[in-house]
Amino acid sequence: MPASDRADPQANLLLGQLPASEFKRIETNLEYISLELGEVLYGTHSERKYVYFPTAGIVSILEMLQDGSSSEIALIGNEGMVGITAVLGGKHQPNQAVVQSAGAAYRIPAAALNKEFRRGGILMDQLLLYIQILFTQVAQMAVCNRHHTLQEHLSRWLLLSLDRIGSNEIVMTQALIAGMLGVRREGITRAIGALHKQHVIEYRRGRITVIDRDRLEKMCCECYEVLKQESDRLTKIQKSIAKAAGN
Amino acid sequence: MPASDRADPQANLLLGQLPASEFKRIETNLEYISLELGEVLYGTHSERKYVYFPTAGIVSILEMLQDGSSSEIALIGNEGMVGITAVLGGKHQPNQAVVQSAGAAYRIPAAALNKEFRRGGILMDQLLLYIQILFTQVAQMAVCNRHHTLQEHLSRWLLLSLDRIGSNEIVMTQALIAGMLGVRREGITRAIGALHKQHVIEYRRGRITVIDRDRLEKMCCECYEVLKQESDRLTKIQKSIAKAAGN
DNA sequence: CCGCAATTGTGCGCAAACGCACATACATCG
DNA sequence: CGATGTATGTGCGTTTGCGCACAATTGCGG
Numbered sequence A, B: 001m002p003a004s005d006r007a008d009p010q011a012n013l014l015l016g017q018l019p020a021s022e023f024k025r026i027e028t029n030l031e032y033i034s035l036e037l038g039e040v041l042y043g044t045h046s047e048r049k050y051v052y053f054p055t056a057g058i059v060s061i062l063e064m065l066q067d068g069s070s071s072e073i074a075l076i077g078n079e080g081m082v083g084i085t086a087v088l089g090g091k092h093q094p095n096q097a098v099v100q101s102a103g104a105a106y107r108i109p110a111a112a113l114n115k116e117f118r119r120g121g122i123l124m125d126q127l128l129l130y131i132q133i134l135f136t137q138v139a140q141m142a143v144c145n146r147h148h149t150l151q152e153h154l155s156r157w158l159l160l161s162l163d164r165i166g167s168n169e170i171v172m173t174q175a176l177i178a179g180m181l182g183v184r185r186e187g188i189t190r191a192i193g194a195l196h197k198q199h200v201i202e203y204r205r206g207r208i209t210v211i212d213r214d215r216l217e218k219m220c221c222e223c224y225e226v227l228k229q230e231s232d233r234l235t236k237i238q239k240s241i242a243k244a245a246g247n
Numbered sequence C: 001c002c003g004c005a006a007t008t009g010t011g012c013g014c015a016a017a018c019g020c021a022c023a024t025a026c027a028t029c030g
Numbered sequence D: 001c002g003a004t005g006t007a008t009g010t011g012c013g014t015t016t017g018c019g020c021a022c023a024a025t026t027g028c029g030g
Helices: A020-027 A110-117 A122-147 A150-165 A174-181 A185-197 A213-219 A222-244 B020-027 B110-117 B122-147 B150-165 B174-181 B185-197 B213-219 B222-244
Strands: A031-035 A040-042 A050-064 A070-076 A095-109 A201-204 A207-210 B031-035 B040-042 B050-064 B070-076 B095-109 B201-204 B207-210
Touching: A020 A110, A020 A122, A031 A050, A040 A050, A050 A110, A050 A150, A050 B122, A070 A095, A070 A122, A070 A150, A070 A174, A070 B122, A095 A110, A095 A150, A110 A122, A122 A150, A122 A222, A122 B050, A122 B070, A122 B122, A150 A174, A150 A185, A150 A207, A150 A213, A150 A222, A174 A185, A185 A201, B020 B110, B020 B122, B031 B050, B040 B050, B050 B110, B050 B150, B070 B095, B070 B122, B070 B150, B070 B174, B095 B110, B095 B150, B110 B122, B122 B150, B122 B222, B150 B174, B150 B185, B150 B207, B150 B213, B150 B222, B174 B185, B185 B201
Parallel strands: none
Antiparallel strands: A031 A095, A040 A095, A050 A070, A050 A095, A201 A207, B031 B095, B040 B095, B050 B070, B050 B095, B201 B207
């Protein structure tokens, strides 16, 4: 458990928007845990016993292929949750959730969350809207994979990651980044080299520091912006719902 | 309205699984309409007034880029519905729904469906499970776009389309297929030529007939099979829920 | 049954990314 | 402080798909 990070459910935006009455009902089921770098929250086709609400760090959702290759389809930080299947009812899915950046989360048994969801209160509204955010993410990844260059993928990934850790530094080896994006490690090396040459990033072994974020955004494909817009739009709706509920 | 297709809500699997009590509540809002080839049910960022439950034909969901290029992220037939945003609450999305194969559908005002969804009955269970099916589709498209060849994309697309129209013939020009997949028309021409040379398909202008489906499945990437498995699995759950509700 | 627009076929050269094979550089730990 | 395993850099040939420019064909409307 990260010492610097005091346990506080409000740090997760979804939990933070629940009215006290609803929060109380799930509170006893919540458990604060740390998310260790590389930890696999759930694997392909394994049953998802818990749902995770990160308060810090990033969880990557990777869609896997039989030969072991994969592609990241979503990045989840403190704005979201890991394990929507709990609510959708399908139990498991052919993908994997891996901690990409260490942090912490509240977890709750899938059944408990599902029960509260089905009461039809604010939690339900919040989660449904979050499903749409996720959906948009996955859809945008699909087009991005089809039409954009490796350099653009990397830029998008950097920006999305930075937004979620609230810092300008990412701790991760090039090989792992390549794994996330589903490209070769050498490709990442070259793309990083190019970004460095243009003074957009600094880096050393296992660590990338973005020093010119504006430029990075300009070099990136539209995908980052689209996701940011849509995410902001839906987050606003979430907040207005929470407010109307007197939170 | 297709003359050969008698109006029958049961022809859509989601509607067909509702218990009579629930169906009655939305029945008056249902409107039977025809889906014309090429018709755009809703465009990028336009508000979605209606939700569509196809009884025949195929609707493609295309994620669009600013430069006009796009990529298909989901195929919807009589097993599903078009317009989940109605239920998620986000109103619109950066994608487009186009009729890929003419047919018919029941449509219902988004607000009416949303209201019934929030009663928390069988409709809700059915739709949530369908959201998971959709989710899996989009995610698989993302990996497929990253790792597989044009030839494989085409095979996957043919198989998914055939399953939804219940026939072995697809009426569509190569240019349009290319548009769906987000590749060049010439690439499709070549891939089709290759499939033809291997006696997997016959074709003439604007029409493809699959004559060796087994072979096509073998030549296809795993994506088709993954989607079929997951879709079957979830559909079974949907049916058992409907049964338990005494439908 | 003829003409014409739409559809399909083909031949380039080009660019992006892959696969493989190493060379180099870095940090950590005894 | 030097050894060692991990991380990063680089070269080169190959493949896939794109872009562009036409040629060839098909089938429908008059």
